[in-house]
Amino acid sequence: MRYFGQKLIQLVIVVFVVTFVVSLALGAIPNAEERIIASTGQGVFTEEDRNAILDEVHLRDPAVVQYGYFVKDLVTFDWGVTFGGNQSVRSSIWDGLQISLRLMVYAQLVALLLAIPLALLAAYRNGGVFDRVSTTVSFGFISLPNYVLATVLGLLFTVRWKIFPALSKNVGFFEAPFDHFKNFFLPTLVLALPLAATYMRLLRSDLINTLQSDFITTARAKGLSTSHILFGHALRPSLFSLLTAAAVNVGALVGGSVVVETAFNLNGLGRKTVVGIFSSEFRLVQITVVVLALVYVFINFLADIVYGLLDPRVRGARSV
């Protein structure tokens, strides 16, 4: 119980500091006031207009008051409107989140579907031709930066063969399934391939360890079929580090697919934030970063708790 208590305390501290830092980050930006005024794009101001705008973002209040307003707005979902346009921050983030979530789910699915069978094949004939080829190829994919992959795939699929559109549009799945596939195929592939390579290597080394254990020998001695041994006996105990990596990547992918979203012109959460930073949409950036950070923190917290439940040794260890 002490383990969970400690984790909970740490969670509270991290959440507090993250929100606090983000709420005050506005004041740390050089020329924040001018940038905000400029981003509203309404030209000349009287002093009163100026003050009204700046009062709205509470920039001139003391730190604690700023933080109070920030938390209040955050919890009540009163996220205001973007400085430049008239879209509300909430709907803007929601639009971006849909695209990013879609990409994340697709990429994870494709990566896992690729990685698990490949890892099983490679680990079963450890040291064989397939193992060496797949390990080498996956090593290559791990070293492949995603903007390089995006460029190469873009050249092949959109310029040379013209199969997929160069700039993806956000077409809903139910409106036009085929178009949806066409528009999301390349971004998904760019995200999924390096991910699959990482997953494959993790699962392979765990599987090799598992396949050397006694219960596999027993299963083999019982005369079970190879596929039964692999899927029924070997896979489950080897999934631990794979699932850890997948869980950590959920958080990272939601906000972290900035490059892929930029490469394929998808207005996901990551790209929105980057554009927001450039166009001084501080409110949008603040809220997005806080939401992403909180998602990450909670996923990690849940992962820690699940480990604690699954493996009593973790609870006893001194490590936090």
Next chain:
Amino acid sequence: MSETLTPTPSAGDDAGTSADTQKPTKYRKRGQVAKWLSIVWLVFLVFTAVGASWLPYVKHSCEQFAEKADCRTHVDPNPLLSERPPFWATFSDTTRPVVGDAPERVGLFGTDTNGFDIFSRSMFGARNSLLIGAMSIVFGILIGGTLGLIAGYVGKRTDKVIDTIMNIFLSFPALLLAIFIVGFFGSSGADEAESRSIGPIILALVILSIPPIARLVRANTMVYAQREFVLAARSLGAKNGRIIAREILPNVMPAMVTFAITGMAILIVAEGALAYLGLSVSAPTPTWGSMIFGGQQKLETAWWMAIMPAVVLFLTVLAINLLGDVLSEKFRIKEAIG
């Protein structure tokens, strides 16, 4: 690169490590070849990066050429040589007009829209990319390593405080944090694109690299701090500083060095990602990322502009990763983060 920026050194290959000793020599030789190839490539790259200004493939000014058509530099634009494919690429033509006796294909990597030679720009780019990567990882190791050593050795409350701070840094999406730092603190005025120097980029990458390094060093330190030789040193009256410097640090070093090498690859890629988003060193100084980004706009007419620097970047990252893999097998480093 997985965009997480969380290095997974050698992807936990301890199973493969134990098997390697029994592998037939044929496979081990193949690993050796890969290792030496990557060393050769990196030495070549460092050499050209350091000597970029003095090496013969870069002509500094067009004045030394009698024929304007031969002029290939990385500084003087030459409209006669705009967007030429590399000389070996007989399958692709330039879409630009070929005037007079200007060659249709030119250079090892071709030329870009300004007529700059892409090969020499890649080598000047190596200078920036490698410098940024190396500087960031050095500072990252210095700060992160110190924090990790303190956290792992002192333990208790200090450990908790440092660990919590690292968790806070990790909870921000890595690339967004870097973009934020570079985007807002990199430029002094309203002009975003003007005069962005190398400093803020290194700062951003250092901040990204500190938490993983600190975690790794902390985990390793904790293991060694409990060992008998530390106890022995302490009972001989050694001070804490001495124990850390003379007993623990040499043991933690291999893991740190291996991690630094893999980390450098990741940071080079991260710099490329920043450049790709238009946030790296400003225009006249090329980095690989900004070259790829610039070339991507021209993918339909001049593929070599993006692909050639991308190949150089990929080979470099691959070579660094391979070396990191070899080192981690040598030192038998297991996944120590967790």
